[in-house]
Structure formats: C-alpha cells, structure tokens
Amino acid sequence: MSSFRYFGVCLVVVLTVVLTGTSCRPSLAPPAGQDLPTATTEIDMDKLRDRIDAVLDYTLSQRRLNTKDHAAWQILHGSLAYQIAFPVEHDGKYVSAVEHVLNGGKMEGWTMERGSPLPFVGADGEKRYGLRALLEQGSKTGQGHNDQWLAILSQCNLDPETPIQFEGDVYTVADLIGQVQLDLSRNFDHEYSWTLIALTAYLPTDTSWVDSAGKQWSIPGLVQAEVDHGFGSGACGGTHRLIGLSMALNRHTAQDGEMTPEWVAADGRIQEAIGKARQYQNPNGSLSSNYFQRPGNSPDLAEDIGTTGHTLEFLSLSLPQDELSQPWVARAAQHMCKVFEQTEGAPLECGALYHAAHGLVLYRERVFGPREYKFELTQAEQDASDEEEVAAN
Template sequence: MSSVRYFGLCLVVVMTLVLTGTSCRPSLAPPAGQELPTASTEIDMDKLRDRIDAVLDYTLANRRLNTKDHAAWQILHGALAYQAVFPVENDGKYVSAVQHVLDGGKMEGWTMERGSPLPFVGADGEKRYGLRALLEQGTKTGQGHNDQWLAILSQCNLSPETTIQFDGNEYTVADFVGQVQLDLSRNFDHEYSWTLIALTAYLPTTTSWVDSAGKQWSIPGLVQAEVDHGFGSGACGGTHRLIGLSMALNRHTAQNGEMTPEWVAADDRIQEAIRKAREYQNPNGALSSNYFLRPGSSPDLAEDIGTTGHTLEFLSLSLTEEELNKPWVARAAQHMCKVFEQTEGAPLECGALYHAAHGLVLYRERVFGPREYKFELTADPGASTSIAPAERS
C-alpha cells in the first residue's frame, strides 16, 4: 500500500472515531507544529466571568445524557457540577437526575441495598435501617469509590431528612450517612476521600463512632489516614484526596474547630499542593499535566480538561478569597474556558468534563458571586448530545 493511501485510510478511521463518539476519551491534539498559545498576562475579569457563564451554560444545555445510553457514573458527575438542576432524559422526557434517583427511578449503576439496623430510631419511634450503595470499581457505570454517591448527593444541598425511595421502602439521607459510618471496616482500599466529603457535610468534624465490626473511628482519624497516604497519591493525581481534605478542613474551620495535629497536617498538605500547582503552571495558564509531581503539559485537550480541571476544582475549594483572586488563578480559569470552547461538540469523558465544570462553578461563585443555572426540562429530547455511551463490561 502506498504511503499516501495508508495516510488517507488512517485519516478516515480517526475521523470516524471522533464523529461517531465511539471513543470515550478521544485525543484532541492540535495539528502538528501548532504551538500551545500563551495566555495574556492582562485579564479582563468581567469578560472572564461572562466567558465562564457561557461555557457552563453550553455544557448544561448541549451535553445531554439519558438513562438508556448513559449510567450513574456519568450522570451523577453532571449532578456534581450542576446539582439538582442537572437533567437526564428518561422515558422521553427530561427530569432532574438527582430527583430521579431520590424518587426511586432506575439508573444503571445506581446499585443499592438495604443496610444494617441503625443505632437510632426515627421520629415515629420505629427502628431505622441504613441504605448502602454497592461498590462497582472499574466499571465506569456504578460507584467507583467508597461513598462516592453520598459524597455527590451531599454537595447538592440535601437535608438529612431528604427521602430516598428504594425497593418499595423509604429511607433518608441520614440513613445513608448512618450506613456509611457502620461500613468503614468494609473500605478495604482505605480510601476515605469521598467519605470525608459526605460525613463532614452532615456531622460535626469532631464526631467519633464505632462501626459494625466494633472498630472505633473518628473524622479526625480519617483526616490523618488521608494525609498518611502520601503526597500525590490517589485518584486523578491525588486531587480527590486533596479535595476531601479541603472540604473537611473548611467545615472544621467553619465550626471553629480546634487545630489539632490531624488538621494541622491536612492544612500543611493542602498548602504544599497549592505551592506546587502554582510553581508548575504552564505559560498558557494550564496547570501541570503531572498534577503536583512535576511540570508538564499535554497537547491533548481531553487530557488538559482532566488535569487542569481537577486541579482548578481543588484550588477553588482550598484557596483563601485573596489568593483565589490572584492573576495566576484567573489565567487557569481563562485557559479552562478556552479548552471548553475548543472541544464543543467533541465526545468527552464525563469524569474529567464535569469535574472541570465543577471547578469553574466553584471559581465563579467565590470570585464573582453565586449564579443560578437553568435547564428547560421540556427541551426536545432529540436535541444534540456529545457524551459517549457508557463503557459497559
């Protein structure tokens, strides 16, 4: 085969993969020889705010998911960014994805079971049972990390009394929380990033308890365990571990909690990560493709969304108001907007996409103030979508 015909065949194959969305995370590199642009040192903050709003509105309105082709792992990542506003198409109409699962709606990967008797009774004096989310690691359809589903729901402003329908029975968010506390000994990976996010949303940060195996636990103990895992370890370059520590520390500080050694160690780890994120930032505003380990950049825009997006999410949670308003962070947000614009219509992997969107939501809220996001639930279900179907085993 001649080199010309071979090149032509390869081009057809690559274009087919991108246009049909068969690749969950395609390479979105610029043409050979095209250099990554350098971000401007002067940033018009009003224009940045409007740009953030535009990319977030586009992502909410145009990246449509449904319960037939997509699974909980994808859908609930969208809810992380947009909370109860995030829609999913079910039986030909759009509904709130969060409300759908709370009402007992079916969704592949939302795999639950009745849990253990809880050590408290309900308002009616009846014994309560926990609600357990089953772990389905590596599927990219179900809960991939211990307590991931509760961690996401906890960031959707749900009260402990919020009801969850499952298998003909009514549970509450408090029942879900109670089961997580009882199940700590079942966390064989000793990965507590999502556990910290979930528990500190509903419990005082000094809480201690005994699980179903008789082992003593406390929130400060979970904090120390996460610090002890070491710097840069864990999912997505260690950003999830840092996000869990940051959210826990923010809530501890809001409760005027004492800075005992565990919390001091957490703050030290967070500050170290902030220093490295700034030190390793690229000239174009992108944050390191190697996260906090060393400098690095990638011409693959899909990878850039994952690395810069996760790191911006962490920074938007952990920086003080003064630090968050510094130009280097604005340059990262500006770069993230540009990558979102360049990948409009491309099939992106949901974890990276919606963590990046969440980072922009958090940055926008803290720097410019909160904003309401809206989706017209009567929108045409046949409208365009650019989310690849779930990767099923």
C-alpha cells in the first residue's frame, strides 16, 4: 500500500482572447442545408465509431494551445479529454501538457504552494509536506473549483508516487492527495464534485480521516453532501456534481463496496438524471439546453456543444454497457459529432469543448473499445522541427 494511504484507510464560441480570460457569447447557427438526424434516423454504428474517431483526432491535432497565449484552465481541460497525449506548445516545441507541469514547467494558472506537514513519512523516512493547488475561482486561468487539478490528474492514470517538481523540491501526487484531505474545511462552497473524483481514484471508497481543523470526514460523507445539494444544482447544470457521484459510485461498486444509505441515495440521483436526460432529448438527438430541469433546444451550436457535451459525458460514465448502445444515446453521440464538424475552425471556449470531447472519448471506449490518441505534427512542422534539430547539433 502506498504511503499516502496511511492518511485515511462548461460551451460558448468566443473571440480568441477568451482563452486567456475574457468572455463573450456570439451566436453560432448551424450551416444552412445541413440537417441533423431526427428521432427516426437509423444509425450505422460502424460509421458512428469512425466519425467519433475523426472528430477526436481533429480536435487533438488541429486545435493548438500554447503556454504563451493560454492558461492552465484551458490547457488542462484538454488533458481531461486526451490525458498524457494532449500537447501544449512551449518555447516552440510541443510537449505533453501534464508532463510539462509535473516537471516544473511554467503555466499561468498552475499555482501551487507548499502545504502542511503530512501524517506519514516518505520512503526515505523523511517527513513529508503536502502540495496545495491554490483556488482562483472565476478566473478562467487557474483552478476554478476546489481540487480540480487533482481531479484532472487522477483521470490521467498517474501513480500516486509520480513526482511533481515545484520550486526546486520534489513532491508526489500522494502529497497533493494528502493536502486535499487536510484542506476539506477550506472548501467554503461545500463543492465536493472534483474532490470525490480525485480521492476515489486513489483511496478506498470507505476511507475516513481528520482534516487540519480537526473535523472528521469520509468519502461516504462527501457523497451524501453532494446528494443533499439537490437535483440540478452546481456547475454546468449540475452535470459536474453528477459526474463526481457517478465516478465515485462506479469505483465503489468495483471495490464491492456495501450499498449504505449514502451510496443508495447517489444511485437514486444518478438514475433520476438519466431518466430526465432521455425524457428531455430533442428529436435531432441533442440533449436539453436546460440540462435536467426541463426540455430545451438551442440553435446556437456553441450552447449546444456545452449542454449536450456535458450531459453526454455524464451518460457515458453512468449508463450500463448495454444501454450506451441504445439508439437514443447513439443519436446523442452522432449529434455531438455533427456539431464538432460544423464548428471546425471556429474559436471555442475550452472548458465545454474538451468536456464534450471527453464525453465522446468515454462513449467510444465503452461502446467500441479503447484506442490510442496521438498528436502528430503536420509535414511542414515536422520538417521545420527536423531542421532546427540539425542546426542545433
């Protein structure tokens, strides 16, 4: 058992400048003459798989971000969808965005500080200190929600002993986890969606602990707190809260965890949301622009990619395997592909864009099986890179 275990057994189209924090919301209407499928359209699943692959490959390779013009809030959303494979341009070279920050690379919004002493020692017997990701709520450059960075890193399949370079010292993912546990009383918004995603990726789902304020916490308690917030509350129509509950419940089930009242309540909330998503689905396959509250259909593709994309992400995590292949879900995935195709070349807000891409990644993996995502330079870029390398040597 790793040492840290001892501590406890959103889419709008925008001007390019929005990628560094300024937002505006011009409408983006569908191109004339390109009708989307209706409820009676029959779907060829093989063609859907190939279509998903094509839009995901375009989004990975053609939508380029860099550390000069873009910040961690934009860049790390890309890593949510593509994990370690997601590139960022830094000093003229494309590198893995996740590996860049783990190796101590600079990125606006990746704001850390040394944390508190942790109640365990490292493999070398030395006292460990936590690593704290600072909250920059509403900035659209830094961490916008408590524990968002760890939640994204946890979905990149990083080992808890993965090193994190910061200001000349070497921390680990485990040190980031330990600090999150200590800091629960600092979560004044009582928003635990990202906390649940992060902690259940590394800790048993029945874990309990005491934070730095002396308050007792547990993962089932966080689950119940999220359920108690009410249906549809929270960021992006409540989808983030539902995604956190779904990932936690999936991991609890995988651990053969007991269905105590907290987990039963979480499952009930998830099933209610699934029912409403299907009930409010539009004839063209899109999911309600009002999320789970009431029917809604927006002609603005920017809004559509945000609402349908977030809801598809939730469904791809929450539905049983056989239900994901049902026509109503396949129509939602097909619709999402169409919107991606119609917005190629348009500047899109990164949060919702990459949550929609993540929804397609998850859907593709669970319905058709996993695939590798690889960023590739264009031939001209590769030639230029080769020339630079030759000149440098």
